[in-house]
Amino acid sequence: MTSISGRLIKGSMWLSLSRAIVNGLATLSTIVLAWYLAPADFGVVALGTTMLLIVSTVTELSLTQALIRHEAPKESHLSAAWTLNATRGLLLCLLFAACAYPASGLFEEPRLAGVMIALGFSMLLSGLTNPRLIMLQRELIFWQEFVLSVSQKLTGFVAAVAIAIIYQSYWALVVGTLVTQATNVIISYLVLPFRPRITFQHIREFFSFSAWLTAGQIVNTLNWRFDYLLVGKMLGGTALGYYSVGSNLAMMPTREATAPLVQTIYPGFSSIRDDPARLAAAYQRVQALVAAIALPAGIGVAVVADPLVRLALGEKWAPIIFIIQSLASVFALQTLGSLVQPLGMAKGETRLLFIRDTQMLCVRVPIMIVGLMLAGLQGVIIGRVFTGLFSALVNMILVRRFIGVTVLKQLSANMRALTSIAVMAAGVTLASGYLPHTTEKIMLAEQLAMLVALGAGLYCGSTLLLWMLMGRPAGPETEVQKILGKILSKVRPA
Template identity: 30%
Template sequence: MLARKTLLGAAWTVSSRLTARAIDFVTLLVLARILTPADFGLTALAATVTIIADMVLEVPTLQALTRLPSVTKSHLDTAFTLSALRGIALTLVLLLVAWPFAQIYQDSRLASLIIVSAIGPLARSLYSPGMVEHTRSLAFRPVFVAEIFGKLAAAIIAATAVRLGAGYWAIVASGIAASLAATSMSYLLAPYRPNLSLSKFREFSAFLGWLSGAQIIIALSWQFDRILLGYSSSKATLGQYTIASDLSVMPTQSLIGPAMQPLMAALSQINQNQDRLRHAYSKASRLTMSLAAPACIGMSLTADLIAEVLLGPQWGEAGLYLRWLALSTVLSAFYQPLHSLALATNRTHLVFRLTLVELCAKIVLMCFGFYFYSLAGVVAARAAVSFIMFVLSLIGARQLVGTSVASEAANLWPIAAACAVMTLLVMGLRYKLPEIHLAAFFELGVISLFGASVYVGALYGFGVRVSSRAGAV
C-alpha cells in the first residue's frame, strides 16, 4: 500500500514539475526571442541576491510538519507564524542590501529590480500550511494544481509584459505572478485560517536547526558562480551562462527533484526498518541515475542544436556552455536521494556537513579555475565539485543505511554502460547526418528519438527489467 501511494505521489509531483518546466520553457523561449542576453544577465544578477536571501532565511516548515507524528491546528499556526516572520525579515533584508549591491556591481537598475523581486518570496512565505496534510497522506494532486496555476499565471503575465514593451521587467513580473497565484490557490485547496502562535516552536526547533544552517550554505553554493561571473564578466556573458546553466539542470529538476518529496515522506514511515530502508534507498538511487544520466548526456550531445533551434542565433555561446554544464550535472543528481534519506532519518547534520564541503570546494575550485582559465575554468570546477559530491554521497549512504561502494557500483553499472553505448552511437549518427542536410529542428528530433531508443534497448540488453514491483518501498 505504501509503495503504491509513494509511486502515485511521485507520479503527481513529477507530472507537476514536468508540466511546470514545460510552461517555464515555453515562457523562456518567448522571452529569449525578444530580449537580449544582457537583459537576462541583468535580471540573473538581481535574482542572485534575492535567491540567496530567500534561501538563507528559509524556514522549512512544511518539511518539519511532514516529519511530525501528528499535526494539530497549533502546529499549523506555529508553522504559519514562522513563515510569516521569515517573509517580513526577508523583505527588510532585501530593502537594506538593494542599494549597496547595485553600487558594488555599478548598475543602478539592480536596486529597483531587487526591491520589486522581494514580492515573490514574501508571497511564498504566506503559503497555506494546511497543504502539508496532502503531503503527509502522499496525495500530491493539490500540490500539482497549485504549482501549475502559478506557472500559467506567470506565463501569461510574462508574455503580456514583454509584448507591451516592459523589457527585462517581464522576467521579474513572471516570478512575482507565479508566487502570488500559487499562494492564493493553496488556500482554496487547503483552507486555513491564519493565527499567529509559537506554542509548538520546540517541536520545530530541533529539525530546523541543522537544516536552516544547511539552507544558508546551499544558497551561497548555488549562486556562487553567478556572483563570481557577475562581478568579473559582462552582462551578456552572464546571460549566456545563466541560460545554459538553467537548461542544464532542467532534467534533474523536472524528473528527479519532484520525486524526492514523496520519497522522503515514504522513507520517514519505514525509518525504523534498516533493511527495508536500505533496499528502498538503493532503488531510489538507481532510478535517479537511470533518468538523470541519459537526459544530461543527451543534452550535452545536442547542445548546439538546442541553442540554435530553441533559443535563436544570438545564443550561440549558451550552446557551448550547455555542452559541458550538462555533463557536470550527471553525477550531482546522485546526491538527491541521499538528501531525502537524511531528512527522513532526521540526520540533518549530515546535510549540513555535505553542503558545507560543497560550498568550500566551489569557492576554492571556481576561483582557481576562473583565475587561470576564465569561464571555462568555472565550468570545469562545477564538474569537479559534482564528482566530489558523488563520492561523498556514497560514503554518506554507507553511514546511514550500510550500503557499500561495491553494491552501489553493481547497482549503477548497467546505466553507465547503456549511456556509453548511447553516446557512441549518437556521435556516429551526428557525424553522418550532415550529409542528409536536415533542418536543425528535424535533426534534433531524429537524434533525440534515436538516442532514447538506443539507451532503452541497451538497458534491456544489460539485464535491466521493469517489473510491477520496481518501485516497491
Template identity: 30%
Template sequence: MLTMRTMRGAAWLVLSRFVGRLIDFVTLIVLARILTPADFGLTALAASLIAIVDMVLEVPILQALLRRQVFDKSHLDTGFTINLLRSLLVALVIVAAAWPFARAYADMRLVPVLAVLAIGPIARGLASPAMVTFARDLKFHQTFIVELTGKICAFGLAVALVLNGAGYWAIVANSVMAAVMGAVASYILAPYRPALSLSRFSDFSRFTGWFSSAQIVSAVNWQLDRILLGRYVDKGTFGQYVLASDLAVFPTQSVIGPAMQSVMAAFSAINADPGRMRQAFLKAVRLVMLVSVPVCLGISITSDLIVAILLGPNWHRAADLLGMISLAVLPVPYYQTLHSFCLALDRPAMLLRISMIELLLRLGLVSAGLWLFALEGVVWARLLLAAAMAVVYMLHVRHLAQIGLRQQIGNVWKVAAATALMVAAAGTLRHLLAPMALPATVELAATAATGIAVYVAGLALLGVRLARGAGRFALHDRWL
C-alpha cells in the same frame, strides 16, 4: 501499498513540476526571442541575491511537519507564524542589501528589480500550511493545481508585458506572479484561517536549526559562481551562462526534484527499519539515475541543436556552455535522494557536513578557474567539483545506510553501460549527418530517437525489463 502510493504521489509531483517547467520553457522561448542576453543577465544577478537570502532564511515547515506522526492546528499556526516572521525578515534584508549590491555591480537598476523580486519568496512563504495534509497522505494532485495556476498566470502576464515593450520587467513579473497566484490557490485548495502562535515552536526549533545551517551553506554553494561571474564578466556573457545553467538543471528540477518529496514521505514511513530503508534507498537511486543520466548526456551531445531551436542565433555561446554544464549535473540526483534519506532519518547534521565540504571545494576550484581562465575556467571547475562530490556522496551513503561502494556502483552500473551505448550511437549518427546540413529540428529528432532506442535496447540486453513498470522492475533481482 506504500510503494504504489509513493509512485502515484511521485507521478503527480513530477507532472506538476514538468508542466510548470514546460510553461517556463515556452515563456523562456518567447522572452529570449525578444529580449537580449544582457536583460537576462541583469535579472539573473538580482535573482541570485534573492535566492541566497531566501535559502539562508528558509524554514523547513513542511519537512518538520512531515516528520511528526500527528499534528493539529496549533502546529499549523506555529508554522504560519514562523513563515510570517521569516517573510518580514526577507523583506528587511533585501531592502537593506539592494543599494550596496547595486553599487557593487555598477548598475542601479538592480535596486527596483530586487525590491519587486523579493515579493516572490515572501508570497511562497505565506502559502497555506494546511497543504501538508495532502503530502502526508501522498496525495499531490493539489500541488499540481497550485503549480499550474501560478505558472499560467505568470506566463500570461510576462508575454503581455514583453509584447508591450516592458523589457526585462517581463522576466521579473513572471517570477513574482507565479509565486503570488500559487499562494492564493493554496488557500482555496487547503483552507486555513491564519492565527499567530508560537506554542509549538519547540517542535520545529531543533530540526530548523540544523536545517537552516545547512541551507546557509547550500545557498552560497548554488549561487557562488553566479555572484563571482556577474562581477567580472559583462551582462550579456553572464546571461548566456545563466540560461545554459538553467537549461542544464531542467531534468533534476522538473522530474527528480519534485519526486523526492514523495520519496521522503515514503522513507519517513519506514525509518524505523534499517533494512527496508537500505533497500528503499537503492530502489530510489536506481529510478532517478535511470532517467537523469541519459537525459543529461543527451543534452550534452545535442546542446548546439537545443539552443539553436529554442533560443535562436543570439544565444550561440550558450550552446557550448550547456554541453559542459549538463555533465556537471550528473551527480545531483544522487544527492537529492541522499538528501531525502537524511531528512527522513532526522540527520540534518550530515547535510550540513556535505554542504561544508562542497563549499570548501567550490571556493577553491571556482575561484581558481575564474582567475586562470575566466568563464571557461568556472565551467571546468564545476566539472571537477561534480566528480569530487560524487565520491563524497557515496562515502556518506556508506556511512549512513551501511551500503558499500561496490554495492552502490553495482546498483547503477547497467544504467551507465546502456548510457555509454547511447552516447556512442548518437555521437556516431551526428558525425554522419554533419555533411548533410539538415535542419536543426530534423537532426535533433533523429539523434534523440536513435539515442532512446539504443538506450532502451541496451537496458533490455542487460536484463532490465522496462515493460514490468516502474513499480515492479525496480524490485526485480535481475537489476542487481
C-alpha cells in the same frame, strides 16, 4: 493503494503529469523570452535572484521538513509555522528594499535596484502560503500539488510572455515571478482551506529539528550560488546572462525528469525510518529508478545541445552550448547520490549533512576562483564539472554511512543504466559528426529529431538487452513494468 511504494507510485504519477505540463511551459517560456530579451537582461535578474536566494536561505526555518517529520502536528503547529513564515517574509521584504540601491552601486547596474525591490515583495508573498498543504504530503496525496503547480506556472508564463512580447523588457522575468508567487498563495487556500492565527508557540520544537538543516542550507546555497555573484562582478552582465540561462537549461532535464519521484521520497523515507532493512531496500529501488530516468534526460540533452540551442534560441545564444554540454552531463551523474539529502533528513542526520555542505564549500570556492582567473567563464564551468563529480562520490559515501550500502553496490545497481547511457552518448556523438553544419531552422529541426530518435532507441534497446541477458533482475525495469501495469489496469475497464 495502502503500501508505501504504491502510494509513492500514485503520487509520482500525479506529479509526473504536473511536471510534464510545468516543464513544457518552462521550456516554452525560456525560448520565447530568449528571443525577445538580451543576455544582459537575464544577467541583471539572475543577480537579484541569486542575492534573494542567499538571503532567504540564510533565514530559512525548514518548517516544512519539521512538520513532515512531526508525529502528530496540530492546528497550533500549522498556525505557528504560518506566523513564523509570514514574519520572516515581511522582514526579508524590508531588508531587500533597504539593500537595493547599495547593491545596485556595488555591481554598477542601475536596473538592479528595481529588480531587488520587486523580488523582495515576492518573499513577502511566499511567507503567506498555506502551511496546511504539508499534511497532504505527509499522507502522500499529491493531486492538489498538480492543481497548485500547473496553475501558478500557467499564470506566470502568460504574464512573463505578454510583458516580453509587448515591452521586450527584463521586467518580464520579474513580473512572471511575482504573478507565480501570488497565484501560489491564492490557490494554496482554495485547494485546502485554512484560517491561520498569529502565534509563536512551538518555536523551540521547530528549531530543535531544523537548526542543523538550516545551517546546511545556508552553506549549500552559498556553495551553489556564490559563482553567480562572482561571474556577475568579474565578467559582467552579459556573461552572467549566458551562465544563468545555460545553467538553468542544463539543470532542467534532470530536475524535471526526476522531480515527481524526488518530491515523494522524503515523506516516504520518514515513514519507514525506524526499519533499517526496509529503508535500505527502498532507497536502492528509488535511487536506481531516478538514475535510470535522469541519465538519459541529462546526458541526452548534452549530446544534442548544439542543434537544440541553435534551433530554439538562435545564434546569439551559441556561447551557452558548451555550458549545457558540460553541466547537463554532471547534473545527471550527480543523481547517483543525490537522494542522500532526503535520506539523511528522514534519519535525523542533519548535522552530518551540514558537515558535508561545509566541506564542499571549502573545496568549491577556491576551485571556482582559480578557474575564473585562469580561463574566465570556461574555467568556471570546468571547475563545476570537477566539483560536481566529487560531490556525487561524497554523497555515495554518506549513503553507506546512513544505511550500510557500499559505494560499489550503489554503482552496480546502476550499471545497466550507465552502460546504456555510454552506448547512447557514443552513438549520438558519432552520428552528429556526419551531419553538416547549418543555420536553417528546418534542417536543424530534422537533425535534432533524428538525433533524439537515435539516442532514445540506443538507450532503451541497450537497457532492455542487458536486462534480458542478466536474467531480468529486479531494478528500474521492473518498477517501470509495475507503473505501466497499474496504468493499464485503470485504463482497461474504461
